[in-house]
Every structure is written in structure tokens, then in C-alpha cells.
Amino acid sequence: QNPSVPSGPTAPLTPSAYTYNFGTKLLMNGSRGDDVKELQRFLNKALGLGLVEDGILGPKTIGVIRQWQKSQGLKDDGIVGPQTKAKMLELAKGFK
Numbered sequence: 543q544n545p546s547v548p549s550g551p552t553a554p555l556t557p558s559a560y561t562y563n564f565g566t567k568l569l570m571n572g573s574r575g576d577d578v579k580e581l582q583r584f585l586n587k588a589l590g591l592g593l594v595e596d597g598i599l600g601p602k603t604i605g606v607i608r609q610w611q612k613s614q615g616l617k618d619d620g621i622v623g624p625q626t627k628a629k630m631l632e633l634a635k636g637f638k
Contacts, residue, residue: 579596
């Protein structure tokens with residue numbers, strides 16, 4: 543056992559602050575839930591925004607997604623599908 547890695551009851555119970563779970567479904571205007579909160583959390587961290595992390599995907603967040611998709615060379619349709627999620631997770635690995 544590696545002594546530098548906590549184990550047992552002292553091990554952290556939450557994932558890293560920069561781990562995201564966007565779920566498996568497409569996220570689009572009107573989507574709701576924890577996966578949308580994760581998306582909002584990512585956008586706030588990646589872009590230094592102050593989006594409300596309410597789990598409701600509305601026009602303001604869609605606008606931000608479209609701009610971000612365009613900046614990343616993705617189709618800027620405002621829909622968060624497999625390609626957009628993969629790019630987001632790839633970028634999140636570099637967060638500090």
C-alpha cells in the first residue's frame with residue numbers, strides 16, 4: 543500500500559474538484575439535472591464566468607456553449623454531445 547495515498551475512513555469521499563460527469567444524454571436547451579450543473583460548473587471554471595449552477599440549460603448557457611464550441615473548432619450548435627463532452631473533459635485535465 544502506498545503510504546502517501548489516504549485510505550480507510552480518512553480517504554476523501556468526493557471526486558477531484560476538476561472531475562466532471564456530463565452524463566450520457568445530449569444536453570440541449572431545456573435540459574435539466576445534475577449533468578447540466580456539471581456543465582455549468584465546467585463553463586464557470588474554463589471561462590471564468592459566473593453562470594448560476596442551477597441545473598437548467600437555458601438561452602444564456604446555450605449562448606456560452608456556442609461561443610466555446612466555435613473557439614474549439616467544434617460545430618457551434620449549442621448541443622453538448624459526445625464530441626463537445628470529450629473536448630471539455632480533455633481541457634478539464636489541465637485545470638489547476
